[in-house]
Amino acid sequence: MSRAAELTVLDPTTSPAFPVAAKTMLRDAQLRKNVRHATEVIQNKRARVVGEMPDWQQLREAGRQIRTHTMANLDFYLEEFERNCTKAGGVVHWARDSAEAKQIVTALVKASGSGGEGATEVIKIKSMTTEEIHLNQALEAAGIHAYETDLAELIIQLGHDQPSHIVVPALHKNRQQIREIFQREMNLPELGEKPEDLADAARRFLREKFLRVKTAVSGANFLIAETGGVCIVESEGNGRMCLTLPETLITVAGIDKVLPRFQDLEVVLQLLPRSATGERMNPYNSIWTGVHEGDGPRSFHVVLMDNARTEVLADEEGRQTLNCIRCGACQNACPVYRQTGGHAYGSVYAGPIGAILTPQLQKMHYAQSLPYASSLCGACYEVCPVKINIPEVLIHLRNKVVEQKSSLDPEALAMKTMALIFRSEKRFRAAQRLGRIAEAPLVRRDGQDGGWIGWLPGILGGWTQVRDLQEMPKETFRDWWEKRGSRGN
Secondary structure (H helix, E strand, O other), rough: OHHHHHOOOOOOOOOOOOHHHHHHHHHOHHHHHHHHOOOOOOOOHHHHHHOOOHHHHHHHHHHHHHHHHHOOHHHHHHHHHHHHHHHHHHHHHHHHHHHHHHHHHHHHHOOOOOHHHHOOOOOOOOOOOHHHHOHHHHHHHHEEEEEEEHHHEEEEEHOOOOOOOOOOOOOOOOHHHHHHHHHHHOOOOOOOOHHHHHHHHHHHHHHHHHOOOOOEEEEOEEEOOOOOEEEEEOOHHHHHHHHOOOOOEEEEEEEEHEOOOOHHHHHHHHHHHHHOOOOOOOOEEEEEOOOOOOOOOOOOEEEEEEOOOHHHHHHOOOOHHHHOOOOOHHHHHOOOOOHHHHHHHOOOOOHHHHHHHHHOOOOOOOOOOOOHHHOOOOOOHHHOOOOOOOHHHHHHHHHHHHHHOOOOHHHHHHHHHHHHHHHOOHHHHHHHHHHHHHHHHHHHHHOOOEEEOOOOOOOHHHHHHHEEEOOOOOOOOHHHHHOOOOOOO
């Protein structure tokens, strides 16, 4: 059994801290190979199609401005969306947190179904929002079985696994592993290993669900305030089937998904597919507005969920996190994510965006190690289609973590001591001399220039856990410079 298969649910309140989980994932060579291969393929495709756009930077700036303006006027646009969605025949529900959202969706599903009988099954379109609140588990507890219809989500569900990427949830699985899951769960011992064999098996498995199940649950890529419509983009057509065939459609969306105008889709629908999967346009772009006689669901509900997003909105520096359009480009570019995969983050939101979103959604009570799960190299900022300055938010959150720690915390005391030393040249020089004396018993000589330290005691030991540390130079740059004199000789 793989490490991923041992996981039950990605919940920041119960998952181990990132450094602990990452060590486990680093030992899974197959997982690292799968993640590295998949992210490289997507990154190369993205670079090619982005390179075709001479106005890419202008598009990014337009995307940033749309999202920033929306967040600054979120209350206005949410009320406009509710008004127009209701006018079109939809029903809008408001959920303060995940518990309320699950309660509303469960009640709606139970109230739906043919012949006055409540539904016991639903089909689902891929939705990170429903993953965030663990909706499938809540439905199962209420006696309702949810069938995932997105191919990657189906692999995850049948494999009793958890998503590891916002856009490609089964990115950590290779073809052979997927074949084994389908053979076992679909009872297809003779299943071939070609991609078309796997796609055909999934198609036949899902077709029966599409035709039988009368209630669908979806997420939303965007909510359009101007029209009250819901926009869903996907690549397989399963979303289109879920939007049109069932009698009842229930959409669960975070309040941050709203866009002011229909015309704003012109910008975001160019940014999203190129950044997410390296496609010029998603094969299926569905916009659903209310109910229509003789066309699609007869009952349409939208659950607008807060779940700590207003707290994020209130933080001036952290607010830009809500600009995210869930493309996953930052994950593909992140050197940390590419080594650990998504499960180490202990949340359905992995990678750099998960490192800033999850702690804020948890009101900084959990996932405090995630803001440190970054090298701060800035690659995530370079590829973000709406210019979220993720490194800036990471530093902001690190500051919050430090502020929440006790003043007697060893790391906090060490940082305060270092700050005291750096404020004074005299103290800094004294610390350097003391450091040379203290390190002398630990330095190992290997006959080459300089010596190396393979072990440091206490909290300093983190520096030498996976690498040796070079000894301090006998002469500092400042000493060398002073010897040269004012004429530089």
